[in-house]
Amino acid sequence: MEASPEMLAEVAQEIFENLVFISPQSPDEESEPARVQVRASVHFDGPFSGVVTLGVSESLLPELALNMLGLEEFPGEPGRKGLDALGEVTNVLCGNLLARMAGPEPVFDLGVPKVETVPETEAETDLPDVPGHTAVRLEMEGGRLEVSLSLDAPS
Amino acid sequence: MSLNVLVVDDSSTMRAMLRKILQISGVMVENFYEAGNGQEALELLEAQWVDLILVDLNMPVMGGLEMIERVRCNPDLADLPIIVVSSESSQTRITDLEAKGLKFIHKPFRPETVRDLIVQLLGGAPHGSESGNAGGSGAGNL
Numbered sequence: 069m070e071a072s073p074e075m076l077a078e079v080a081q082e083i084f085e086n087l088v089f090i091s092p093q094s095p096d097e098e099s100e101p102a103r104v105q106v107r108a109s110v111h112f113d114g115p116f117s118g119v120v121t122l123g124v125s126e127s128l129l130p131e132l133a134l135n136m137l138g139l140e141e142f143p144g145e146p147g148r149k150g151l152d153a154l155g156e157v158t159n160v161l162c163g164n165l166l167a168r169m170a171g172p173e174p175v176f177d178l179g180v181p182k183v184e185t186v187p188e189t190e191a192e193t194d195l196p197d198v199p200g201h202t203a204v205r206l207e208m209e210g211g212r213l214e215v216s217l218s219l220d221a222p223s
Numbered sequence: 224m225s226l227n228v229l230v231v232d233d234s235s236t237m238r239a240m241l242r243k244i245l246q247i248s249g250v251m252v253e254n255f256y257e258a259g260n261g262q263e264a265l266e267l268l269e270a271q272w273v274d275l276i277l278v279d280l281n282m283p284v285m286g287g288l289e290m291i292e293r294v295r296c297n298p299d300l301a302d303l304p305i306i307v308v309s310s311e312s313s314q315t316r317i318t319d320l321e322a323k324g325l326k327f328i329h330k331p332f333r334p335e336t337v338r339d340l341i342v343q344l345l346g347g348a349p350h351g352s353e354s355g356n357a358g359g360s361g362a363g364n365l
Contacts, residue, residue, distance in 0.1 A: 133236055159281065160331055164310060167313075
């Protein structure tokens with residue numbers, strides 16, 4: 069059971085449009101958006117297991133939170149709101165992606181989102197092309213998204 | 224009719240979203256309570272009266288399903304209206320939840336979905352209220 073990059077992109081775009089009210093687009097070859105600097109991961113177990121990861125440029129974090137909350141600006145310090153918003157978007161993305169992949173019947177258990185900084189030492193590279201791993205890059209004004217799905221090898 | 228609403232979700236963003244949706248949808252909320260997991264919610268329920276719970280499923284410490292089971296086992300809370308708000312997509316699991324008398328809202332959701340379901344659930348008097356308005360005029364006040 070795998071997901072194509074096109075499926076990842078479709079689900080990501082759907083979630084961003086409906087939850088964050090932004091439409092990410094396919095990368096523009098001429099643009100050079102900031103690299104992915106923060107990512108959230110959600111592990112899942114079920115008929116198949118793995119992890120869904122959503123990485124974004126740090127500059128997008130405030131926008132995620134503000135848009136989800138319908139605010140123009142934060143009343144006070146934003147704190148970790150952007151990171152929390154990223155985790156929640158990843159959680160919703162994972163649940164919806166699994167339904168798209170497996171259909172409406174299978175039951176999956178999702179873990180709690182884990183948010184981490186992407187080390188600078190992870191240089192800008194092409195998306196890995198390894199079995200069980202699917203990834204896609206998208207862009208929003210001001211930054212980049214990377215959505216990936218890594219499936220555990222069947223036990 | 225004003226409601227005491229408890230939202231249980233480990234995401235502070237989602238809790239704030241639901242609070243805002245309740246505000247803009249015209250649902251009259253007297254007290255809005257928040258909890259970051261099922262355990263916090265149970266502790267809050269020991270101290271506060273609520274008319275409605277909105278709860279996520281996947282949370283640390285104590286998830287939504289366990290929290291719901293414990294609420295249902297408490298005679299004082301057993302018939303408390305509960306809406307599960309989750310990215311859960313398994314129809315098997317959703318059917319199980321609904322068979323237990325729970326309502327379900329799938330993330331991502333439209334604000335009017337939340338409003339309409341609350342009106343449908345609590346169109347009459349809030350849980351435990353002695354003023355039993357059935358449907359009609361009560362729903363208009365939400």
